[in-house]
Amino acid sequence: MWIYLSAIVLVHCSAGIHGPRFTKSPANLTVTQGNMARLGCAIEGLSEPEIIWMKDGERLYSTDQMYITLDTHHWETFHSVKSVQQHDAGKYWCEVEFRGMTISSGSAWITVEGVPHFMLEPQDVATFPGVPFNLTCAAVGPPDPVEVLWWLGGAQEGDYMPSPSVLYVRGVNDSVKFYCEAKNARGISVSRTGTVHIKALPDAPRLVQVDQVLDNNVTLVWTPGFNGHSDLSTCTIQMLKNSGRKLKLPDQRVTVPPFQRSIGGLSSHSNYSVRIYCNNEVGPSPFSSWVDFQTPESVPSAAPKNFTFELTEQQLSLRWAALEEEELHGRLLAYKVQWTLGGESQDALLFKENVAHLAGGGRFFNATFQVSACTVVGCGPWSQPILVMPASAVSAQTQRGHMWVGLLLGLLVATMVGLLLTVLVQRRGKETQFGSVFKPPGMESAVTFTAARSFNRQGPELPESTLDSLGINNDLKAKLQDVLIPERLLTLGHMLGKGEFGSVREAFLKMEDSSVQKVAVKVLKTDINSSSDIEQCLKEAAYMKDFHHPNVIQLIGISLHRRAQQRLPVPMVILPFMKHGDLHTFLLMSRLGDEPFTLSLQMLIQFMLDIARGMEYLSSKSIIHRDLAARNCMLNENMTVCVADFGLSKKIYSGDxxxxxxxxxxxxxxxxxxxxxxxxxxxxxxxxxxxxxxxxxxxxxxxxxxxxxxxxxxxxxxxxxxxxxxxxxxxxxxxxxxxxxxxxxxxxxxxxxxxxxxxxxxxxxxxxxxxxxxxxxxxxxxxxxxxxxxxxxxxxxxxxxxxxxxxxxxxxxxxxxxxxxxxxxxxxxxxGGDYRYIIGPRAAIDGESRRSEDGLSEDIRDEEEDVIINV
Missing domain, CATH: 1.10.510.10 (Transferase(Phosphotransferase) domain 1)
Structure with missing residues (x-):
């Protein structure tokens, strides 16, 4: 580029030229529409110039621009329009870039003569019947002058008038069409056809929809109907609450657009109907059709009232008042009863009715009970706690409550009963919870009572159980021998959950270095006395013994609990303690717990990755799990998922x-x-x-x-x-x-x-x-x-x-x-075609569901059902 410019400078100096200049500029043209127009420019002082044509400040891009050499450094170019139209009219000139500067030629105008073209065409009009209005039309030449003639409803209005023209209309009662004609010496142009609309009432809204229902809020959206040629200003929402009888709620007026509205303060688990009408300046539209919707359920807002109990030696009966529908906020799923004994929380109980009968009344002495109503969403507030005590103890408490009143009354009549009190002091009797004590004069005290229970604290301890006492096969016995842990090293804690074949309990395991490790223990049900069931439980432990992977739960050991007067001990499988429990319950609690929490997509994918890695490890060991599900995956304290529950697993010894x-x-x-x-x-x-x-x-x-x-x-x-x-x-x-x-x-x-x-x-x-x-x-x-x-x-x-x-x-x-x-x-x-059909499965399905016993969360989640496959 610099060499090119230097060459230009040398040429200029040798030619004695001080810089490029336009020697010819375009000349003004007046062209009849449809004819050809040609403009020319010439510049001197450049060897190969690039001449740019400009029109009204914008660059023209031409594919047929022609250059003519007039001399060594003298060039001429032309811009041609083959058929001039009105849009070609305007101001034209040429430009050249030289050393960062723009050199411009003189400018010229192309004026197009032809039929008039419209600068302002008449627009549609919306008006009330009989109300005057104006219509405007403007057209220009050349050639001038231009005159305008109006047509309204197919009839000529007046005569030609100079452009621009305004037509005054006294008013119409019906919709009519109109347009204008523009005339000059070259001919006549006709404008677009406009319409005078008569304003009317709008049509009813369409497509009323419940876009979102969230808690006690609903978002309504709708599409406006025909607006009657007048913009809609407001819409009014009418709502009914359908609770046995229809209850009309206050109307809500909405400024539109947008055509949507969020309504709050609704009742949970309730049926509503909604309809809408809209207004323009003429008046209201008809109503839309009724649209029904139901708000979602929520937790109950009140605790059950009148919580009472009746206690006998055989059973404890609990009763409470059922919640009203407006308090329940949903469909009653169950009543949840929680209780504590000796300061320790016990397993919660679930009841469909507002009465509960618990066998063995004596074991509930001094227990505290509370009850709460639960829907699918969760449980409501707890009732006031009640303390379960025998009737005699309740009576004694009542008597102590009135003791002071009795003493005051006794002081008032003390002088009257002095002799009687003296006699009673000499021959007094005392009531105790064990019976009566009476001391006649001159005799030793006699105590009589009836014991409720007796305990033998000096009984001999049961001998330690061994694998030989189980009756299992020798291969399984040999595999488990080195992981057998004495029962005395285990201290069982509270229950973590129950299943069909047993329970899982928290426990503490004493290690060889005297330290204590928190573990989880799977305990087979005590009413299972079959060697085959015990062997199945221990086979699961044998599988787990060989697992060594961060995403597969690993066996710590097994222990045997010896039972008095029972032939077989109860197997206990000792596993690592999983702080966050099973994955299914954890996912449910994130959505339905008392304090829901958000799980990121990244964490959910990490859960899937952990399970896939664990299953890849098992498949590499030729193990098929057969019961993979979220309920059988556990979460440790680091939120790592471990595949667990190998009760249905099988080792593939041949084939795949x-x-x-x-x-x-x-x-x-x-x-x-x-x-x-x-x-x-x-x-x-x-x-x-x-x-x-x-x-x-x-x-x-x-x-x-x-x-x-x-x-x-x-x-x-x-x-x-x-x-x-x-x-x-x-x-x-x-x-x-x-x-x-x-x-x-x-x-x-x-x-x-x-x-x-x-x-x-x-x-x-x-x-x-x-x-x-x-x-x-x-x-x-x-x-x-x-x-x-x-x-x-x-x-x-x-x-x-x-x-x-x-x-x-x-x-x-x-x-x-x-x-x-x-x-x-x-x-x-x-x-189409004749394809082989698959014969139905050889499975008879009994549909019997397996229900869990470990509290409301299992009941709420509609526990996954198992079926019996008969082969």
Whole structure:
């Protein structure tokens, strides 16, 4: 560039020129519309100039600009318009850039002569009947002058008038059309046609919807109807509360737009109806149709009243008044009774009615009880505590309360009963809780009483139990011998939870160095006396003995509790203490607890990663879990998830599957389709259960397949139905869980592939850089490429391409396996053809639910039901 400019400077100096200059500027033109116009500029002093044409301050970009050489450094250019129109009229000039400066030519005007063009066309008018209004029209030439003629309702109004023109209209009673004509020496132009609208009442609002219902607030949105040619100013909302009888609430007036309104202060779990009308300057519209909605449930606002008890040796009866509907704020789920004895809290009790009968009344002496009403959302306030005491003790307390009154009365009559008191002092009797004591003159005191209980504190301790006393097989006995812990080293604490086969208790284990470790102990129910049940419990412990992974719970040891007058001891499995309990309850408490808390998406994905890593470890050990669910995953103090509860686990010794051959209770809503059909279990059936567990995590502990009964699960799945995407669940996470539910096991991802996909998602939520997305090529067509994300769309096998003509199809499928896809996806109906149908599962479902006993949280969460699979 500098060399180019230097060359120009040298040329200028040698030619004796001091700088470039325009030797010709464009000249003014007056052109008839449709003819050609041509403007020219010439500049001297540059070897190869770039001459720019300007119009009204804007640069013109021309593809046919022509340069003519007049001399060595003298150039001329032209700008041509082949068919001049009104928009070509304006001011034109040329410019050249030289050494950072702009050199401009003189300017010229192109004036276009033709029919008039409109500067202001008449606009639509909205008015009341008979009210005068004005219409305006303006047009210009050249050539001038321009005259305007008005047409209203198909009739000429007056004669031509100079432009611009204003037409005064005295008023109309009906809607009419109008336009104007503009005329000059070249011809006539016609404006757009406008309409005079008569203002009217608006139409009723449409599409009234309840956009959001949250606690005691509701957000309404609606679409306005036809506005009657007048802007809507306000809308009025009318509401009725339907509680047996219709109660009208105060109207609410809303300024619009926007056409929405949030209404608060509503009652929980109540039915409402709403309708809306809107106003313009003419008046109100008709009402919209009634729209019904119901507010969500909430916790009760009051505690049960009139809490009383009746105590006998056989039972304790508790009664309280039922809550009124306006106090309950929802459907009564249960009454929760909590009680303490000796300063220690006991397991809470649940009752459907407002009366409770507890067997063994004597064990409740000096216990304190409180009751609370519970809905699906949670429990309300607690009643005032009552202390359970025998009737005699209550009577004694009442007597002591009146003692002082009696003493004052006695002082008033002391002089009258002095002799009687003297006699009573000599022959006094005393009532005790053990009987009567009476001392006649001259005799020794006699004490009579009846003992309520007797205890032998000097009885011999039971001998330490050994594995030989269990009657289990020698292989299992040898495997557990080195983890047997004497019972005397364990101190059991309060109960953490109960299940079908036993309970879990907090405990303290004395170590070899005399330190104490807090542990959890699984204790088999004391009424289980079968060696096979005990052996099943100990098999679970034997599995866990060999586990060494941060995401799989590890066995500490086993212990045997010897029972008096019982042949078999009770096995106790000693496990690490998990501070935050099971994952399912933790998720429920985040949503329904007394103090709900928020779980970030990153933490939820971390839970999934922990479980996937634990399951990958188990699959590498040839272990199939068969009962993977959020309830069987535990959270330690570091919020790390550990896979637990191996009661249904099986070691695969040959092949890659296990076939269930006996009657077992299995969690139907977590079982894979092939397991329901043929009782075949593989690591891929564990992948199916992992997908359901992912759904539980994203749904914050909700029960899978809401509204679908256990007996309907197989038919539901074979039709191609699957769990729906939970609210607030990102699509890429749902794609991963959906890939786990392919009806063909080999098309499901492995646990290692699931780990890779979840790690990618987790990294995307952290400050770490995102991984580059993988590209997969459709091998069926060389031109087609498919970019896959994390999940089913990337192909369930991660690095393999999938044809998506039928859902879950993957590379390497056999023809009979594709039939599964056709039947389960419903594609057979769409594609046609004679496809093999899958015979129904060999399973008789009894639908009996397994209910937990560890408090309201288990009852509220609609405990996952198991069914019996008969083979």
């Amino acid at each position: 599957y296990y076939r269930q051959g006996s009657v077992s209770k299995l969690p139907v809503k977590w079982i894979a389709l092939e397991s329901l059909a043929d009782n075949v279990y593989t690591t891929q059936s564990d992948v199916w259960a992992f997908g359901v567990t992912m759904w539980e995590i994203m749904a914050r502990g909700q029960t899978p397949y809401p509204g679908v009964e256990n007996s309907e699960i197989y038919e539901y799945l074979i039709k191609g139905e699957r769990l729906k995407q939970p609210p607030d669940c990102p699509p890429d996470i749902y794609e991963i869980m959906h890939s786990c539910w392919s009806p063909v096991p080999k098309c499901r991802p492995s646990f290692q592939q699931l780990i890779d996909q979840l790690e990618g998602l987790w990294a995307g939520l952290s400050p770490a850089p995102l991984k580059e997305p993988l590209l997969y090529v459709n091998l069926e067509g060389e031109d087609q490429e498919q970019e896959a994300g994390l999940g089913a769309s990337a192909g369930p096998l991660g690095g393999e391409e999938t044809s998506w003509a039928v859902p879950w199809q993957c590379v390497g499928m056999e023809e009979d396996e594709k039939d599964w896809l056709m039947v389960s996806s419903g594609a057979a109906l769409a594609i």
